[in-house]
Amino acid sequence: xxxxxxxxxxxxxxxxxxxxxxxxxxxxxxxxxxxxxxxxxxxxxxxxxxxxxxxxxxxxxxxxxxxxxxxxxxxxxxxxxxxxxxxxxxxxxxxxxxxxxxxxxxxxxxxxxxxxxxxxxxxxxxxxxxxxxxxxxxxxxxxxxxxxxxxxxxxxxxxxxxxxxxxxxxxxxxxxxxxxxxxxxxxxxxxxxxxxxxxxxxxxxxxxxxxxxxxxxxxxxxxxxxxxxxxxxxxxx
Amino acid sequence: xxxxxxxxxxxxxxxxxxxxxxxxxxxxxxxxxxxxxxxxxxxxxxxxxxxxxxxxxxxxxxxxxxxxxxxxxxxxxxxxxxxxxxxxxxxxxxxxxxxxxxxxxxxxxxxxxxxxxxxxxxxxxxxxxxxxxxxxxxxxxxxxxxxxxxxxxxxxxxxxxxxxxxxxxxxxxxxxxxxxxxxxxxxxxxxxxxxxxxxxxxxxxxxxxxxxxxxxxxxxxxxxxxxxxxxxxxxxx
Numbered sequence: 001x002x003x004x005x006x007x008x009x010x011x012x013x014x015x016x017x018x019x020x021x022x023x024x025x026x027x028x029x030x031x032x033x034x035x036x037x038x039x040x041x042x043x044x045x046x047x048x049x050x051x052x053x054x055x056x057x058x059x060x061x062x063x064x065x066x067x068x069x070x071x072x073x074x075x076x077x078x079x080x081x082x083x084x085x086x087x088x089x090x091x092x093x094x095x096x097x098x099x100x101x102x103x104x105x106x107x108x109x110x111x112x113x114x115x116x117x118x119x120x121x122x123x124x125x126x127x128x129x130x131x132x133x134x135x136x137x138x139x140x141x142x143x144x145x146x147x148x149x150x151x152x153x154x155x156x157x158x159x160x161x162x163x164x165x166x167x168x169x170x171x172x173x174x175x176x177x178x179x180x181x182x183x184x185x186x187x188x189x190x191x192x193x194x195x196x197x198x199x200x201x202x203x204x205x206x207x208x209x210x211x212x213x214x215x216x217x218x219x220x221x222x223x224x225x226x227x228x229x230x231x232x233x234x235x236x237x
Numbered sequence: 238x239x240x241x242x243x244x245x246x247x248x249x250x251x252x253x254x255x256x257x258x259x260x261x262x263x264x265x266x267x268x269x270x271x272x273x274x275x276x277x278x279x280x281x282x283x284x285x286x287x288x289x290x291x292x293x294x295x296x297x298x299x300x301x302x303x304x305x306x307x308x309x310x311x312x313x314x315x316x317x318x319x320x321x322x323x324x325x326x327x328x329x330x331x332x333x334x335x336x337x338x339x340x341x342x343x344x345x346x347x348x349x350x351x352x353x354x355x356x357x358x359x360x361x362x363x364x365x366x367x368x369x370x371x372x373x374x375x376x377x378x379x380x381x382x383x384x385x386x387x388x389x390x391x392x393x394x395x396x397x398x399x400x401x402x403x404x405x406x407x408x409x410x411x412x413x414x415x416x417x418x419x420x421x422x423x424x425x426x427x428x429x430x431x432x433x434x435x436x437x438x439x440x441x442x443x444x445x446x447x448x449x450x451x452x453x454x455x456x457x458x459x460x461x462x463x464x465x466x467x468x469x470x471x472x473x474x
Contacts, residue, residue, distance in 0.1 A: 051390050052330045055337045055383050065326055069336040071308070072329055089302055092309055093289045099306040100292045102336075106343060114351045115364060116371035127352060127364050134353035146292050153288050 002028035005041045006058040010227040011179075011220075013105065014058040016070045017077070019171040022214040024081035030219070032057070071098050074168045083168040094162045097150070097169040101176055104143045108183065109228045111135045111235060121225075121232070132235035136187035140180060141194070147173055148195035158197040159204065166208070173198065174205035179229030184236045239265035242278045243295040246270075247464040248416075248457075250342065251295040253307045254314070256408040259451040261318035267456070269294070308335050311405045320405040331399050334387070334406040338413055341380045345420065346465045348372045348472060358462075358469070369472035373424035377417060378431070384410055385432035395434040396441065403445070410435065411442035416466030421473045 002021060006014030014032075021028045031037045044061075045053060054068025060076070067073050075095055078084030084094045114131040115124045147161070156164040161173065177198065180188040192199050205211055214220055223229055239258060243251030251269075258265045268274045281298075282290060291305025297313070304310050312332055315321030321331045351368040352361045384398070393401040398410060414435065417425040429436050442448055451457055460466055 048390065051387075051392060052326075052333070053383075053386065053390070054333070055340070055380070065329070067329055067333060069333045071336055072333040075332065076325075076329060088313075092302070092304055092313055095312065096289070096291070096304060096306045096309040099308055103292070103343070106340075110347065110351075114347075115367045116375075118371045118375060130352045134355045138353075138355060143292070146290075149290065150288075153285065153290070155288060 002026055003061040004028055004030050004032075004058060005044065005061065006030070006032045008032040008037060009221065009224075011175075011223060011229075012058075012227050013070050015175055015221075016101075016168075016172050017058055017060060017073050018219070019175055019211065019214075020074055020077045020081070020083055020168045022219075023166070023171055023208065023210050024077065024083065025210055026077075026081065071095065071102055074098055074172070078168045083166065083171070085163050085165075085167070090162055094167045094169045097161055098172055100143075100146070101169070101172045104139075104176060105179075105228060107135060107139055108179065111183075112230050112232065121230075125234075128232070128235060132184075133237045136184055136235075136237040140184065140187050141191045143176075144180075144191045144195045144198055147198050151197040151201065158200070160201070166205075170201060170205055171211075174202050174211075177202040179223065182223040183229040183231050185231075186236045239263055240298040241265055241267050241269075241295060242281065242298065243267070243269050245275060246458065246461075248412075248460060248466075249295075249464050250307050252412055252458075253338075253405075253409050254295055254297060254310050255456070256412055256448065256451075257311055257314045257318070257320055257405045259456075260403070260408055260445065260447050261314065261320065262447055263314075263318065308332065308339055311335055311409070315405045320403065320408070322400050322402075322404070327399055331404045331406045334398055335409055337380075337383070338406070338409045341376075341413060342416075342465060344372060344376055345416065348420075349467050349469065358467075362471075365469070365472060369421075370474045373421055373472075373474040377421065377424050378428045380413075381417075381425075381428045381432045381435055384435050388434040388438065396438070398438070403442075407438060407442055408448075411439050411448075414439040416460065419460040420466040420468050422468075423473045 004014065004017055006012065032041055050066055052066050058070060059066055059068040060073045067076055078094065084091050111132040112121045112128050114127045121128060150161060151158040160166060161169045241251060241254055243249065269278055287303055289303050295307060296303055296305035297310045304313055315331065321328050348369040349358045349365050351364045358365060387398060388395040397403060398406045
């Protein structure tokens with residue numbers, strides 16, 4: 001039994017963990033969404049007996065382990081639920097892709113908060129517009145182009161990012177495409193026009209029975225302007 | 238024999254890898270700093286036969302492996318050179334700390350480039366000032382405070398971040414303190430006043446024979462306003 005701790009009401013960074021847990025059909029509780037879940041999470045964050053406290057949610061409790069940072073959580077889940085290769089080289093490659101996805105996610109966040117989290121989006125709109133212009137014109141095509149390149153270079157075929165089976169990197173790339181399409185529909189469709197393997201991978205993941213059931217359930221929260229991928233039409237250059 | 242590929246002339250993200258290689262007394266070549274090293278690096282980045290190309294430098298070549306992303310490189314080096322615990326929980330915890338350091342490094346970068354890398358610092362100074370204010374007042378104390386907390390909670394004592402031996406996370410925290418002190422001397426000293434264990438860890442790492450020899454050599458590049466940690470007096474709130 002896993003306990004996932006994350007802010008309720010948003011997909012956010014927690015969603016990368018949820019997708020892995022759902023695909024694995026793992027027994028888990030999304031604690032932040034339970035009654036009093038937030039209070040439990042906050043108290044756990046301040047609990048001195050936890051020797052491995054996380055800097056920020058999400059974190060995953062699994063027996064005695066308390067693991068923070070999405071990429072570290074996925075490293076753990078990937079090994080336990082066959083969502084990563086068993087060989088060292090494959091394991092590192094999946095992880096490297098995940099870390100690059102994490103960088104993309106941070107940049108997507110910064111588009112609406114270039115001056116930091118201390119101010120509302122409404123108070124940094126001109127700066128957000130400048131940052132988003134570069135993100136839409138340079139960064140989205142560069143990241144999606146890199147995913148396309150590694151898919152086409154996969155010696156085992158372009159159906160998966162690594163090897164010939166599903167990994168947590170595939171699940172995360174699905175989520176990135178979902179998020180970018182929500183936040184920056186124009187810029188994203190433009191870029192995806194040149195990355196057919198990325199689109200195919202997204203569709204393959206969406207069709208996996210457990211993922212499809214999850215997306216159709218109320219466990220899947222909607223995107224919103226409280227999360228990381230936010231749609232502000234004025235930023236979609 | 239390792240080959241490190243990174244931009245010449247700056248410490249940057251490559252420095253976290255260099256510190257681990259130096260502490261391990263590993264045989265490595267800093268390819269970007271060799272004659273024609275940049276040409277070799279660029280051609281390798283575009284070489285279609287590389288099945289695991291990195292999104293950006295640094296990357297490490299080790300036999301058939303080509304590993305990108307600092308945290309993935311350190312995961313590999315940590316296991317090979319006893320710079321991480323061998324048990325799964327310890328390995329994950331060191332990695333989680335490294336990932337949090339990577340987040341801090343990205344935020345430190347964004348202080349001088351809040352609108353993105355497409356414009357010079359000189360063209361985004363007002364925005365850099367706003368972002369740096371929050372970084373100095375909120376983020377530096379929060380990150381350093383978290384390191385202090387985990388040091389004091391370490392069941393094996395506060396000499397190391399994890400367990401009772403040196404890990405790559407210790408080396409990286411040393412580098413973060415060095416970088417913050419260079420870039421934001423006022424804000425950093427203020428915060429370090431409340432984090433004596435972090436200061437002690439920094440000093441312990443600096444005194445390790447191999448690290449001390451490295452810092453004293455011309456292999457250690459100076460900080461500069463081309464790197465990630467840049468000193469602009471006007472940003473040091």
